[in-house]
């Protein structure tokens with residue numbers, strides 16, 4: 432186990448007083464990252480170290496965590512950082528965790544689908560979730576490992592088997608789809624990207640990713656219905672680009688993995704939303720792939736209100752355009768089969 436020293440860099444008594452009063456008003460929160468030394472894990476560890484809502488950052492991987500923990504641990508922010516390596520240290524990594532983020536597993540190479548990762552990643556997720564059920568059964572779980580459409584149902588089944596399933600606490604992280612939809616949309620509509628919001632529903636692979644550009648909202652009231660200016664062809668192309676965003680990065684990286692930096696950003700955003708919800712901040716809404724009854728599929732990504740116990744409310748899809756209605760029907764068979772594949776794997 433590698434414990435970094437909590438760095439106290441300020442010599443000013445005033446700053447130190449301010450910091451003490453901040454930490455006493457913000458709850459203690461332990462966040463564990465499983466797969467913390469990987470392409471996503473490292474920048475995600477950095478971003479979580481910068482998050483003032485985190486008091487303890489637990490970095491677990493099967494290799495290389497000492498270096499990552501020592502490095503990140505020198506940053507003079509609130510959280511204490513501890514690195515854990517190998518299965519023997521998994522229990523300590525998880526004990527007391529409020530939030531567990533899982534980017535452990537292999538990424539795609541060009542020509543592969545996310546489902547091609549199933550054979551390796553399903554087993555990794557199964558083992559890690561068994562340990563979560565044992566050592567921190569009440570933690571929120573943010574699943575990043577692909578194929579998310581199947582790894583989330585696997586996690587649910589493993590938690591059920593352990594008698595520890597709480598559907599409010601299990602999240603498939605689809606935030607990167609939202610991040611991409613916002614970026615691509617703002618580029619085409621020529622609106623400030625920081626002001627745009629686009630819900631993305633369904634799942635997290637190819638056609639199961641369905642951005643709802645008919646529901647674009649903008650913080651700038653100047654753009655009440657910004658999508659109105661874009662032609663059907665442009666909206667179709669934007670939808671396709673969002674669905675293929677992961678593949679775009681995989682191909683650009685040409686064999687050196689998939690999205691890591693944008694994923695770390697998206698993962699940190701979603702983790703921050705979960706922590707805010709836990710801390711009782713009202714009206715925290717993000718899209719996520721969760722257990723759901725808003726369609727006939729048992730897991731589905733949509734807008735979710737986050738609260739002190741995780742999912743507070745799964746929000747309705749709202750009005751869809753005809754194009755989106757078709758997309759919704761088209762995605763169901765693939766999503767259904769990915770869910771069934773995960774459930775079957777966990778129970779065999």
Ligand SMILES: NC(=O)C1=CN([C@@H]2O[C@H](COP(=O)(O)OP(=O)(O)OC[C@H]3O[C@@H](n4cnc5c(N)ncnc54)[C@H](O)[C@@H]3O)[C@@H](O)[C@H]2O)C=CC1
Pocket residue numbers: 465466467468469470471472491492493494534535536537538539548552555558559574575576577578579604605606607608635688689690691694
């Ligand atoms: N949900 C999403 O939007 C996205 C998901 N991903 C997925 O995230 C996963 C990780 O991607 P990268 O970080 O790029 O891969 P990577 O190979 O760079 O890192 C994975 C890390 O997991 C570790 N690992 C392997 N088995 C483990 C175990 N049993 N316990 C703990 N750690 C373990 C490895 O040692 C490695 O450090 C992939 O499955 C990828 O497809 C990637 C981008 C976006």
Ligand SMILES: O=C([O-])CC(=O)C(=O)O
Pocket residue numbers: 538539545577607676677678680681689690
């Ligand atoms: O495409 C991949 O393999 C990684 C991923 O999920 C994404 O970037 O959305």
